[in-house]
Amino acid sequence: MKRNLTLPINESTARELRMGDILFLTGTIFTARDEAHLLMLEKHETGVSLPFDPSQMALFHCGPVVSEQGGKWQVIAAGPTTSIRMEIFEDKYLETFRPPIIIGKGGMGDRTQAALQSVGAVYTHYTGGAGALAAKCIESVEGVEWLDELGMPEAAWFFKVKDFGPLLVTMDSAGGNLYKTLEPTIANNVQAIMARINAT
Amino acid sequence: MGSLPVSTALRAALKQAATVLPQDVVRALEAARARETSAMASAQLDAILENVSVASNGSIPMCQDTGIQTFFVEAGVESPFLKDLKAWIREAVVQATSDIPLRPNTVDPFTGKNPGDNTGYYMPCINWELVEGSDVVITVLPKGGGSENMSALKMLPPGVGQKGIKKAVIEHIVACGGKPCPPTIVGLGIGGGADIAMKLGKKAVLREIGSRNALDKAAELERELLDLVNMTGVGAMGVGGDTTCLAVHIEVAHRHPASLPLGILVQCWADRRARVRLRADGTAEVIS
Structure with missing residues (x-):
């Protein structure tokens, strides 16, 4: 099902989203890769509050190319990065900061799936390589945190987006997982292909 | 585009490669979209096609990974x-990196240092072939890292034959x-030694989609493997x-009687x- 969503969304809306839904987001999304995940968790553990509320936004696994022109930030390209790198701490991150939507590439593992179920959130897949299209859907850069400490790709960037997508829900809060659903189908197809090769 | 000084033509080619997807690839993506029955895959193909048009209209790179600048030079032995x-x-690579801009992608494997201009040991990567005549034809292939990571060499026992090649590709x-961000173009190098199989696989990726190997048996295998790969789902x-x-080339x-190298290059x-094309009079033009 195609859905246009305006952020923020609450937990019950996030829990309605299902594997196979295609989302287009309007509102504020923020980027965080390995380093920003670690830094935010560290701040939380030492009792330092964040300058923003991740539960009101969507989390984007992305290291953008951004340039400063006339004192204003402009996004050149902002495609998704490979999400599985964040698997080692994404469950803790979700439980701590509760972003309702993750945007990334390639899917995540069992620990993240369990956390999506417990907090009521979804993992969405954004088309690999579509960096120009992503940049077009970003209306403006609302700000950046930890740019000096982490550098351009690892900093947390805040993007005001309009109809950002297509974001395909591949892991949902009810345990739906597109990657696992596809496995038996592909295995059957491969069996049929091998039989055809053997018959030639 | 008409005759240009060679430096201008090379920079124009690098920009065209980064920002404009060749028409044969666009047509193949459009055909794939037209026959796609999965709504989820259709959304991916729509996004790819829209991304291609945004990049081309705005003269901006179509992907944030602008690749390793890889060249294939057919050098006429009589060129001055x-x-x-x-x-x-x-x-041209150094200039294009700052002008377009391209992402600086060459990293020293020991120190991790990035010189920032897409050069380094063996970089840009240049493959040379001597040909007759006085023209030089230079093809650039900016090769992304995600798909290159999915390339592989299989040293098959020759006894597995054609069936073994087909099975290895499917697996x-x-x-x-x-x-590797499919739909991909798969280049296969069959035979030679290990190095030749990999290099032929990369050369195969350069061919226009829809073209076929001149050898009947290879052309037939290209058609058959394309069908089989697309049956995987x-x-x-x-x-x-x-x-x-989109294509298997x-x-x-x-080959050596004891070896059956299979290079699988994924694009x-x-x-x-x-x-x-660079002519003997010093003029050059972007020909495709």
Whole structure:
């Protein structure tokens, strides 16, 4: 099902989203890769509050190319990065900061799936390589945190987006997982292909 | 585009490759979209096609990974410029990196240091072939890292024959899943030694989609493997669908009786390439 969503969304809306839904987001999304995940968790553990509320936004696994022109930030390209790198701490991150939507590439593992179920959130897949299209859907850069400490790709960037997508829900809060659903189908197809090769 | 100084033509080719997807690839993506039956895969193909048009209209790179700048030079032995070509190509890469801009992608494997201009040991990567005549044709292939990571060499026992080649390709493409950003172009180098098989695989990726190997048996295998790969159901971006691969291209070399090397080169949907012809009078043009 195609859905246009305006952020923020609450937990019950996030829990309605299902594997196979295609989302287009309007509102504020923020980027965080390995380093920003670690830094935010560290701040939380030492009792330092964040300058923003991740539960009101969507989390984007992305290291953008951004340039400063006339004192204003402009996004050149902002495609998704490979999400599985964040698997080692994404469950803790979700439980701590509760972003309702993750945007990334390639899917995540069992620990993240369990956390999506417990907090009521979804993992969405954004088309690999579509960096120009992503940049077009970003209306403006609302700000950046930890740019000096982490550098351009690892900093947390805040993007005001309009109809950002297509974001395909591949892991949902009810345990739906597109990657696992596809496995038996592909295995059957491969069996049929091998039989055809053997018959030639 | 008409006659240009060679440095201008090379920079124009690098820009064209980064920002404009060749028409044969666009047509193949459009055809894949037209026959796609999965809504999820259709959404991926729509996004790819829209991204291609946004990049082309805005003259911006179509993917944030602008690749390793890889060149294939067919150098006419009578060209007066053979001694200059390497320096000209290098200079064009440095200029294009700051002008377009391209992402600086060359990293020292020991120190991790990035020189920032897409040069380094053996970089830009230049493959040389001597041909007759006085023209030089330079093809650039900016090769992305995600799909290059999915390339592989299989040293098969010759006894497995054609069936073994087909099975190895299917197993490999299924194992890759969505990681190389499908729908891909798969270049296969069959035969030779290990190095020749890999190089032929990369050369095969350069061929226009729809072209066939001149050898009947290789052309037939290209057609058959394309059908078989697309029966896997991996689909665009690995979300399940009818088109996993836009083309399979094969290049062939004779082999040692004890070896059957199979080079599998995987190219993401952004099959970026451009070609420059340099004439003996010093003028050049972007020819595709």
